[in-house]
Amino acid sequence: MLNGVKEKSRLTVSNCNIICAIASLKILVAAYELVKKCPMNSTLEIGGIDLKYLKNLSAELRAGKFAFYLAKKKSMPIVGKEELRLLEISNFRDQIVQSALLLVLVAVYEKKNLNCSYGFGLSKSRHTALKSLKLNFAGCTSVIVGDVSKCYDVVNHDFLVNIIKEKIRCDKTIVLIKNFLKNPYQERGSIVYPKIGLFQGSSLNDIFCNILLDKFDNFIFALKDLSNQEKYLGGSLKLREVLSSHYSSLPFFEKNFITEFQHFLHGNLFFGLLFRSLQYVRYVDGFVIGIAGSLEDASTIKAVTVDFFQKYLLLPISVCKVRTFDFNTMGCVFLGTFIKRIIKDEKQLKVNRRSGERLKARKIPRVLLKAPILMLLKKASEFGFFKKTSGGKFVPTAYRAIIDLEHSTIISFYNSKIRRIFSYYSFVCNRKSLKVLMHGLKHSCALTLALKFKLRFRSKVFKKFGNRLRCCETGAELCILKT
8 A cells, every 4th residue: 555655656746545545454553553562652541442443443534534532731841941841642543543644644755855854764864864964064164053943833734734735635634634733632621722833742743844844955955056066077077078088199298287187176176175065964853054165155054044944934943043163173063963074184195115205195074973972971960860060070970760660670771871872872983982971870870779778889889789780689780881
């Protein structure tokens, strides 16, 4: 079923009956399995859902009579902030339909989204976004880092539906999406009918955000075409074809001159020294634009970007959320990674033994990816693993929220934190520096066990349980990864 949707979605407009794909029994069963596996749904009542129930649900969707139940919203605190986040709590039936709609929308928009978008889709993640940035931003001298503030809360429903209509012409599917967007919810005993924004916690938020910001991707690529490096490289390639056709009849000294000129031309064009090139990467609501130009050029593109968000996408992006940086000296932080452009000398290619002269080595720019250790320590102190002294140093402290848990459970909790950090920053060049964070979490675990077993000092904990804080009952040990 999804393969048929993918084939039809390759057309400019998908005129197929999308509601039949959403209401198919195979898609509903797959959606049921996805919702059932979610750990957040372990407390929901899922009794009474069988094959007959899914068939009735499929009939309601095909007839266009499906209606979402009244949702509930719950306020949840944000770690490190005084604000509260409203999360949607919908029943199991509505989540099945949302997951089925998600599977079909991914099949429709999978090929439509540009390669620069890494926020949602198959084989796309933070790592692929950073890898693309590392490979393509070597020629950029200035960068623009932006973030749409509270993107889910300010999405215009009518504007989003009009964008979806450009690709999907199924009336029943459009009505289903409208009902989801405008579904009322109960808050503090009163019923609220939303006019803008998406429900926090819904599985459809990422795909809707990606559909909306795809317009911004196309706008940036239109700017890229204005200063595209391919037309300059194409000119140099044509020049090389002309030169190579007459190369055999040239004298020896002219051959050497043309060879040196070709190397100079190719190097400068490729690394953006003779023209202004533009590169772009987006992950969900955060993006980076790199240009081979001055900060004044970056400020101009920044103003155009802010104007596009406010006037065309109807998203109130704050100017302080879009900033320009000198990529050579300052660098920037994107997706929790410090990124900077560096220029290193290559090793000498050849040494002339007779004259003793050495060939000049080229300076090739590269993009450096580092883990921001100080930022990670500040984040860990907000969660309660570290505390900051009056002298500005970060020292480990006990995590009191898990003192009542078992010894093995505490070890597993800290192991998950350590493995998650080392797994995410597996690509950085300063991976050895993560040992500082791992050492701090190790001592935080020791202080937590000291409170649990009333040993007072962490030295007694290490003396009793060993260097890896081994649990005597289960044999669980703290994970000490090699850097």
